[in-house]
Structures are given as structure tokens and as C-alpha cells.
Amino acid sequence: xxxxxxxxxxxxxxxxxxxxxxxxxxxxxxxxxxxxxxxxxxxxxxxxxxxxxxxxxxxxxxxxxxxxxxxxxxxxxxxxxxxxxxxxxxxxxxxxxxxxxxxxxxxxxxxxxxxxxxxxxxxxxxxxx
Amino acid sequence: xxxxxxxxxxxxxxxxxxxxxxxxxxxxxxxxxxxxxxxxxxxxxxxxxxxxxxxxxxxxxxxxxxxxxxxxxxxxxxxxxxxxxxxxxxxxxxxxxxxxxxxxxxxxxxxxxxxxxxxxxxxxxxxxxxxxxxxx
Numbered sequence: 001x002x003x004x005x006x007x008x009x010x011x012x013x014x015x016x017x018x019x020x021x022x023x024x025x026x027x028x029x030x031x032x033x034x035x036x037x038x039x040x041x042x043x044x045x046x047x048x049x050x051x052x053x054x055x056x057x058x059x060x061x062x063x064x065x066x067x068x069x070x071x072x073x074x075x076x077x078x079x080x081x082x083x084x085x086x087x088x089x090x091x092x093x094x095x096x097x098x099x100x101x102x103x104x105x106x107x108x109x110x111x112x113x114x115x116x117x118x119x120x121x122x123x124x125x126x127x128x129x
Numbered sequence: 130x131x132x133x134x135x136x137x138x139x140x141x142x143x144x145x146x147x148x149x150x151x152x153x154x155x156x157x158x159x160x161x162x163x164x165x166x167x168x169x170x171x172x173x174x175x176x177x178x179x180x181x182x183x184x185x186x187x188x189x190x191x192x193x194x195x196x197x198x199x200x201x202x203x204x205x206x207x208x209x210x211x212x213x214x215x216x217x218x219x220x221x222x223x224x225x226x227x228x229x230x231x232x233x234x235x236x237x238x239x240x241x242x243x244x245x246x247x248x249x250x251x252x253x254x255x256x257x258x259x260x261x262x263x264x265x
Contacts, residue, residue: 040140071164110171
């Protein structure tokens with residue numbers, strides 16, 4: 001699944017160690033796209049945003065923060081779990097669905113737009129409410 | 130999160146996505162929120178010679194409620210004067226979309242975004258008049 005996503009999307013980061021993790025678990029940050037909005041789009045997939053324990057909360061996951069996920073990426077993560085019954089075909093369709101919606105949401109994202117223009121998002125002083 | 134049909138409609142079919150040239154004299158740009166908070170809205174208005182907002186565009190990084198709130202606002206400001214657009218309240222947005230209480234802040238941000246776009250346009254108008262004022 002990871003190879004599929006990496007071959008079709010730029011600016012995605014796997015959170016946590018790739019080797020020392022439960023097989024079948026992926027936690028990925030999709031830069032410039034907010035996790036909940038992505039979840040709303042992928043209607044055929046059941047995933048959680050942040051980490052499993054924080055999906056229902058608005059706060060970015062303390063687990064991800066402890067793993068060193070940066071502030072700008074904290075809200076862009078999805079936790080994806082594959083089970084023993086998941087088929088290869090399902091993985092392929094999941095990749096396609098994710099890629100489709102990430103691209104759609106990036107088109108709508110002011111952060112993606114800024115990144116494309118070469119603006120360093122970390123350097124901006126945000127007027128947070 | 131259970132969302133209203135109107136909210137889902139704005140998420141599935143967002144209105145007025147895109148950008149104007151922010152350097153254009155006719156355009157006011159509001160950029161509010163922060164990536165660390167999970168919500169960033171960019172709202173732009175294009176004002177006609179008659180002082181009415183003739184077009185609006187938005188881009189949003191945020192949850193479904195944030196996207197819907199900003200999409201809705203671009204619909205509401207069209208045809209309004211700057212003063213009228215400035216009276217749009219987050220409570221109107223929240224009520225129209227039936228935002229869950231935990232998402233009310235998205236409507237507040239959308240209200241901030243309009244006000245920021247209006248302020249930006251007005252600041253440009255003042256800058257435009259300054260050389261003339263200095264010459265007097």
C-alpha cells in the first residue's frame with residue numbers, strides 16, 4: 001500500500017518506524033490536506049485520523065507529537081490498518097481512492113497552493129484565532 | 130461526526146474554489162487560521178467599480194465543517210457591499226449548516242476570513258488614494 005501511495009503522491013510521510021511497527025499498520029501524514037476532510041472523502045474505507053486513540057478528538061494526537069510529527073503535519077495524518085481478510089485488490093482500490101481524494105483536497109488547499117509557489121509554510125506568521 | 134445534508138453538499142460540491150490575483154487592485158484577500166490548529170482559510174473578494182462584491186473565491190485546509198463554512202461564505206458575499214458582507218455572523222453560518230457545537234469555531238474562522246478580506250481591500254483603497262493626498 002505504501003509503495004502504491006508513494007508512487008502516486010508527493011509530500012507524504014510515514015509516522016513512526018517502518019520496521020518496528022505492527023505489520024499491517026500505516027500512519028501517514030498527507031501534507032497540506034487535513035485528516036478529517038480526507039476521511040469524509042474516502043467513503044469506502046474505514047480509517048481514523050491522528051492515531052487510533054485520538055480520532056474523535058480535535059486535538060492533534062499526543063502520540064504523533066511524541067513521535068516528532070511537526071505541527072504543520074499534525075492534522076494531516078491518517079491511521080490505516082490492514083486485517084487478515086484484506087485482499088490485494090482492496091489495497092489497490094484503497095490506494096486509488098486515497099490518491100484521488102488527496103489530489104482533490106490539495107486543489108482546494110491554500111497550503112498546497114503556497115507550497116507550489118515556493119513559499120516556506122514554516123516561515124509564515126499565522127494570525128491564529 | 131454526523132453532518133447535515135447542506136454541510137455535506139458544500140463538502141462534495143464546494144462553491145467558488147480557486148484564487149484571484151492577490152496583487153490586483155480589485156481584490157481583497159483574507160488568510161486566517163494556522164496549520165498547527167488544523168484550519169486555514171483563504172478567502173478572496175473581487176469588488177466592482179460600483180462597490181459591490183462581484184465575485185469571491187476560497188481555498189481551505191481544514192475539516193468538512195471548515196470547508197463548508199468557507200464555501201457558504203463565498204456564496205453569501207456575492208452582490209453585497211463591503212459593509213453588508215461585514216455583517217455576516219458566524220452564528221448565521223453555524224445555523225445554516227447545523228454545525229455541531231464542537232465545530233462552531235469553523236464558522237468563527239469563516240467570519241474572520243471575510244472581515245480580513247474586506248480589511249485588505251480597504252487598505253488597498255487607502256494606499257491608492259495616498260499619492261493623491263500627498264500631492265494636495
